[in-house]
Amino acid sequence: MRLFVDTGSVSEVEEIAAWGVLAGATTNPSLLAKEDGDPGEIIRRICELVGGPVSAEVVSSDPAGMIAEGRALRELHEHVTVKVPFCEQGLAATHALTAEGIPVNVTLVFSANQALLAAGAGATYVSCFMGRLDDISVDSGQVVSEIVECFRAGGVTSQVIAASVRHPEHVVTAAQLGCEIATVPAKVLRQMLDHPLTAAGAERFRADWESRPEFGDWLRALVSERATATRD
Numbered sequence: 001m002r003l004f005v006d007t008g009s010v011s012e013v014e015e016i017a018a019w020g021v022l023a024g025a026t027t028n029p030s031l032l033a034k035e036d037g038d039p040g041e042i043i044r045r046i047c048e049l050v051g052g053p054v055s056a057e058v059v060s061s062d063p064a065g066m067i068a069e070g071r072a073l074r075e076l077h078e079h080v081t082v083k084v085p086f087c088e089q090g091l092a093a094t095h096a097l098t099a100e101g102i103p104v105n106v107t108l109v110f111s112a113n114q115a116l117l118a119a120g121a122g123a124t125y126v127s128c129f130m131g132r133l134d135d136i137s138v139d140s141g142q143v144v145s146e147i148v149e150c151f152r153a154g155g156v157t158s159q160v161i162a163a164s165v166r167h168p169e170h171v172v173t174a175a176q177l178g179c180e181i182a183t184v185p186a187k188v189l190r191q192m193l194d195h196p197l198t199a200a201g202a203e204r205f206r207a208d209w210e211s212r213p214e215f216g217d218w219l220r221a222l223v224s225e226r227a228t229a230t231r232d
C-alpha cells in the first residue's frame with residue numbers, strides 16, 4: 001500500500017517527504033483554507049516535493065463548472081489529480097475529465113454503491129472516508145472491505161484510497177484490506193513512527209557502544225578512510 005500525506009501545509013509535506021515514504025498527497029478545500037498564501041503556489045510546491053499524484057479539489061456544484069476548474073487545476077502541475085466530490089454532477093464531471101486523460105479522485109465516498117458509480121464514471125482513485133464513517137457508528141473497515149471486494153471481483157481498475165484517517169490503526173486496516181493507498185495526516189504519520197521498544201532499544205545500543213570508546217574511534221577511522229579513498 002502506498003502512503004499519501006493528507007494536508008494543505010507545505011511545511012508538513014517538507015517534513016514527511018524527507019522521510020522518503022511519500023508516494024503522493026491529497027488536499028481539500030478545508031485543509032487549504034487553513035493556510036496562508038496562494039493556493040496554486042501551495043499545490044505546485046507540494047507536487048514538486050512529493051513527485052507523485054497530488055489531489056486538488058473542485059468547488060463548483062455543476063458539471064460545467066467542475067470540468068472548467070478541473071482543467072485549470074490540472075494545468076497547475078503535471079502531478080495534479082483533480083478531486084471531485086461524489087454526487088450526480090461529480091460523476092458527469094469525472095466522466096468528462098477522464099475522457100480528456102485527466103486523472104480524477106472521487107472523494108466523499110461512504111459506500112460500495114457510491115464507489116462502483118465512481119469507478120463506472122472512470123475515476124482513477126476512489127476515496128473512502130474511514131474516520132467520518134466511524135463518527136456515525138458505521139464500521140469503516142466493513143465498508144472499505146466491501147469496496148475492495150467489489151472492485152477485485154469485477155476487475156475494476158480504480159484505486160481505493162483510505163481517507164479521513166484518524167489513527168495508525170486505520171492505516172493498518174486499510175493495508176490489510178487491500179487498499180492501494182492510504183492518505184494520512186502528518187500527525188498520524190508521526191504517531192506511526194513511535195514504539196517504546198524502539199526508543200529503549202536504540203538507547204541500549206548507544207550506551208553499550210559508548211562503553212567501549214575504542215569502538216567509536218575505530219568507526220570514525222573507517223568512515224574517514226573511505227572518504228579519503230573515494231576522494232582519490
Ligand code: E4P
Nearest residue numbers: 006026027028132163164165
Ligand atoms: C481526503 O482526501 C480528505 O482530504 C480527508 O481525508 C478528509 O479527512 P477528514 O475527515 O479528517 O476531514
